[in-house]
Structures are given as C-alpha cells and as structure tokens.
Amino acid sequence: MDYYFGNLNPNPYYHHSAVVNMASPSSEFMLSDYLVLEDALVVDHHQESWSQSTETESSEKATSSDASHGFGDATSNTNMHIKCQNSGIKGKNAEVSQRITFRTRSQLEVMDDGYKWRKYGKKTVKSSPNPRNYYKCSGEGCDVKKRVERDRDDSNYVLTTYDGVHNHQTPSTAYYSQMPLLHSNHDWALHPSANS
DNA sequence: CGCATTTGACCAGCGC
DNA sequence: GCGCTGGTCAAATGCG
Numbered sequence: 349m350d351y352y353f354g355n356l357n358p359n360p361y362y363h364h365s366a367v368v369n370m371a372s373p374s375s376e377f378m379l380s381d382y383l384v385l386e387d388a389l390v391v392d393h394h395q396e397s398w399s400q401s402t403e404t405e406s407s408e409k410a411t412s413s414d415a416s417h418g419f420g421d422a423t424s425n426t427n428m429h430i431k432c433q434n435s436g437i438k439g440k441n442a443e444v445s446q447r448i449t450f451r452t453r454s455q456l457e458v459m460d461d462g463y464k465w466r467k468y469g470k471k472t473v474k475s476s477p478n479p480r481n482y483y484k485c486s487g488e489g490c491d492v493k494k495r496v497e498r499d500r501d502d503s504n505y506v507l508t509t510y511d512g513v514h515n516h517q518t519p520s521t522a523y524y525s526q527m528p529l530l531h532s533n534h535d536w537a538l539h540p541s542a543n544s
Numbered sequence: 545c546g547c548a549t550t551t552g553a554c555c556a557g558c559g560c
Numbered sequence: 561g562c563g564c565t566g567g568t569c570a571a572a573t574g575c576g
Contacts, residue, residue, distance in 0.1 A: 467549060469568060482567070495567095 450508040457496055457506055463487065463514065465494065476500035487516045 469482035478498035485492040492512040499505035 468570095470550070471566065471568095473566065474564085475566095480566085493567095 446510070446513050448510045450506075450510075451499065452506045452508060453504055454506050457481070457498070463492075473497075478503065485514060487514065490515050 464486040465483040466486045467481060467483050470479050471482070472479050476497055477500060480495055480497040483494045483496065485494075492510065492514050494511065495507075495509045497507050499507055
C-alpha cells in the first residue's frame with residue numbers, strides 16, 4: 349500500500365486539496381492505517397473564507413470519489429477532503445505555521461490519527477449550528493491543537509482542523525516513514541499570503 | 545482514586 | 561468604549 353502526500357502541485361499560488369478514500373471497517377480504525385491518496389485536486393482557498401469555500405467543496409463533492417470509486421457504500425467508507433493551509437495567521441496565533449483542515453465523511457466525529465488528544469473545550473459558534481470541540485495534543489511539550497465540528501451544510505461530514513506541528517512522533521510510529529501527512533516536516537506549498 | 549470530559553466563566557481580538 | 565464572537569481555563573462531574 350502506497351502512502352504519499354507531498355507537494356501535489358508546484359504552483360505556490362494554490363493550496364492543495366486531496367480527495368482520498370479511507371476504508372473504515374470498524375469504529376476503531378486508525379487514520380494512519382487507512383489513509384490512501386485517491387486523487388488530487390487543486391483549489392484556491394483562503395483561511396479567512398472557509399464559509400465561502402464550502403460552495404467549492406459542494407461542487408467537489410459532486411465530482412469527488414464518494415461511493416463512485418467502488419470503495420463500497422457510504423456507511424462503510426470515510427471520504428476525505430484534505431486541505432493544507434499555511435494561512436498567514438496574524439496576531440497571537442502568528443506562531444502557528446501549519447493549519448490543515450480535513451473534511452471527512454464519517455459517522456464518527458473523532459478519528460484515531462495516532463496521537464493522543466485531550467479535550468479542553470466545546471463551543472457553539474455562530475457560523476455553524478453544530479458545536480465545535482477543541483482538543484490539545486497530550487504529548488509532553490506539544491502544543492498542537494485541533495478543532496472538530498460537523499459541517500454546517502451537511503452533517504454527514506466532519507471538519508477537523510489541525511493547528512501547528514507535533515514536536516514528537518506519533519505514539520504509533522509504524523507508518524511514520526511512509527505517512528508524512530500528520531507529522532512535522534511534511535512538504536506543503538505556501539500560499540503567498542503566508543509570506544506577507 | 546486517578547484521569548478524562550463537561551461546561552460555565554473568563555479573556556482577547558475585532559468591528560462598529 | 562462597547563458588544564459580539566471565538567478560544568481557553570479550570571472547577572465540577574463522570575467513568576473505569
């Protein structure tokens with residue numbers, strides 16, 4: 349099984365979105381176990397315009413794999429839209445250099461990505477009728493955070509946003525060398541706004 | 545009993 | 561300056 353998630357497109361003016369299929373044979377699957385890059389799309393996407401981008405994502409949905417790639421029915425598969433955003437965050441979060449948003453079709457809100465997370469907050473936000481859950485990595489000295497919420501437009505999808513990079517390896521390191529996506533030092537293209 | 549989760553309070557940034 | 565909003569804190573609670 350090949351794992352790959354490097355630079356999908358050399359053009360630095362685009363963020364990268366990859367559509368992958370992730371088989372989920374049980375509720376205890378691990379992201380790192382089943383993440384398979386199915387196809388790569390390129391979309392222009394800005395950190396500040398997530399709500400606007402959902403229209404783009406809806407069109408992606410219509411053209412993306414879903415069940416049409418022969419991975420089985422929707423209840424047994426998790427289809428993901430992955431965005432990597434170097435968002436040029438200003439202010440107090442300026443030190444956050446990596447932001448990755450997964451859009452996951454899943455009944456599960458929290459997937460096991462190999463790291464241990466501690467929930468520290470839950471908030472109803474105005475931009476979505478669904479509550480947003482906040483998690484911190486339990487790794488010692490690791491300040492990576494993630495937010496998890498149901499897609500406001502389609503509750504079958506879960507939006508998972510990772511902020512920052514881990515300063516340690518995942519507790520399950522078996523796929524480390526093959527699976528750079530959820531580790532530091534992966535090779536993402538930068539959006540021009542990140543440099544301004 | 546120890547640890548994780550819940551949840552209301554608090555804080556900071558932003559727009560008006 | 562004030563109110564709104566999103567993000568975080570921390571005491572209370574639940575669970576194994």
